[in-house]
Amino acid sequence: MTEERSFFNEMLDDAGNPRSSYAKLAQWLEDKPPNFLKRKSREAETIFRRLGITFAVYGAEEATERLIPFDPIPRVISPGEWRRLSAGIDQRVRALNAFLHDIYHRQEIIRAGRIPADLILQNEAFLPEMVGHDPARKVYAHIIGTDLVRVSENEFYVLEDNTRTPSGVSYMMENRETMMRLFPELFQTHRVAPVDRYPELLRQTLESVSPNQAKSDQTVVLLTPGIYNSAYFEHAFLADSMGIELVEGRDLFVDNGKVFMRTTRDPKQVDVIYRRIDDAFLDPLTFNAGSMLGVPGLFDAYRAGNVTICNAPGTGIADDKAIYAYVPDIIEFYTGQKPILNNVPTWNCSNEDDLAYVLDNLEDIVVKEVHGSGGYGMLIGPTASKRQIADFRKVLMANPTNYIAQPTLALSACPTHVASGVAPRHVDLRPFVLIGDQVRITPGGLTRVALKRGSLVVNSSQGGGTKDTWVLED
């Protein structure tokens, strides 16, 4: 039913001819013998499994570590497309940081009546504890993963801004490594912008926001919830490639307003913490008292300006789904420019008119939980059964403020290796952005692909896979 919907094919134009950025790749695919991709896929899987590149699936007791399926056909982005995308992302992340600084200081945007005060002040993601605090360089969200989808030649939409602790960057890098091992010849015929500087740039970014810039030797650590976290592989990978310690909460302690790590020798003072745990677990004294993952007293040390936490506590307000609808206003308000990238039109189910519209059109739209993530608890109308829609209607009506809705976008599709050969499958894109002394956007990002025919759900927890993403250079 769904595969008949029309969508933008990134490789082929309407006449079925390869677009120019895909020309060489299309020819290469055509030249290969039938079982070639299957063999290469198996090779890739062996590499991933041996290296332990896995993610955890919650609720699946037996196979708690799984591989994300890897598709061996790269996605290609032309230099012109990338210039426009990166300009849009740059604009967006600067505006979001300005917004965060504003709402935790003078709240001009509320005074100007551009955003309702309640939407911010009553929001769970807004941390009153952050009011008046000045983070280094006024940066709150240092690492952002902007989720984008494409619907036509020139139309990209931002789905989510992910300003908390976005993950997936290790897949971007490992996918590239694997591709270079599997298909060296393709890299000779394509000028692919490299992604391997990411860890170095991340470290540079983190050091640039240390509270003590005079110090020559900054101590940066990565704070992980531990080996059972779904993204643990990535935490270890990043710490390793940056050459910094991978710490758990119990490895750190606060003494006299400063943060230290327990080493085999004397305690060592920590300047910057790249945390991969949620706000609520950071510090049991300030936030969730039951947290075993955090560090007692950490927040006070942070407020005292003795350590930088990246991303800052309270950045979640910037990617809250209820705030999302206002991001175009936020961009205009702080930058004075029109947004370069589109927002998806959004209905807020806490608003009565919007809710009525949503309930009338459940078959055609996507409904998401305001605070949900990972593709759980959502309804995709066009692919849902009547029964699922009826069930969801009850859930939605019971608690409408918990939901937003958006039109179903016709996600673009890229050539993907499937059982029957090569076929188009829907994709999204998450480029990774670093914000410190500069804004640095790594060319490419993580392309997630819905491996099921017609499916629009790309989340790895729901059976999606990944692809290497090539930004071509001029």
Added chain:
Amino acid sequence: MLGRTASSLFWMSRYQERAQNTARLLEVAYRSAMVPNSGQSERDEWRFALATAGVDYAYTEKVGDITARGVINYMIFDKDNPSSVRVCLETARNNARAVRTGITSELWEALNTTWIEFADVNPQSITQERLPDFLAWVSQRSHLFRGALLNTMLRDDGYYFSQLGNFVERADNTARVLNAQYWVLLPDNDVIGDGSMERSQWTGILRTLSGLRSYRFAYPDAKLKAFNIAEFLILRKEMPRSLAHCYDWIDDTAEDLQQFYNERKPSIDLAAALSKELHEAEMRDIYQSGLHDFLLDFIRKNNAFAHQLSLDYNFA
């Protein structure tokens, strides 16, 4: 280095060593149970394996009667048995995973591949016939781990902690294997003096500690004697599983650690004292004051060293 990293490297090695020890214990039980024998019933062989690993009570509680099938399953696959091959391999890997940044990719791949292959094994498929091959596989994977460690790890504090874990576990295992049947190693127990009664236990002990062949080279007349076997496994430094050898290695490594950190901690002194004691000991004196007491005392001191080490270097 984080204290937790030191701890993980220490325990990674301990558990990998323990996996191999458990496998060898089972292999010997399996072998002895096949030999028509020796005064002991088949069940005693399996019971001996459980007792040496210190899990005989836990087994009875959980499984009940001692059967070959029950013990094999408990010692290889049981998630509640801290010495089962499964728990050892999984714990070793989890510790390695926690310090991915502190070990080489060769070492990680050796451990990780072992775990992936182990996790794919269906317990039902390990029948008595397949057991020897499977246990040999466990041993080989342990050798691969140790080879990768020795060949690729930087000689810094991380390496030292991994060595200490390895040899603390090995020393503990050797002492427990000896203690579990110490009476067959008492020279005056051998009434007729030809060792005919103890023969199968003696070879079992030597096999459990991979020393049957090497014993014959270490003692030119090659005859099995309680006195010589005990001496070989306790005091002979050239025997890689003897207590003296383990403490030679521990003492050297502790010295390296002290130099690396440029600070002498109490655990370094404990290692030196225990090593010296084993150097100066004579088998005659050990028998005089009691083999059983000697072994229990050693197990205590070995534990005390490991405990002090964890305090000195802030193991989390």
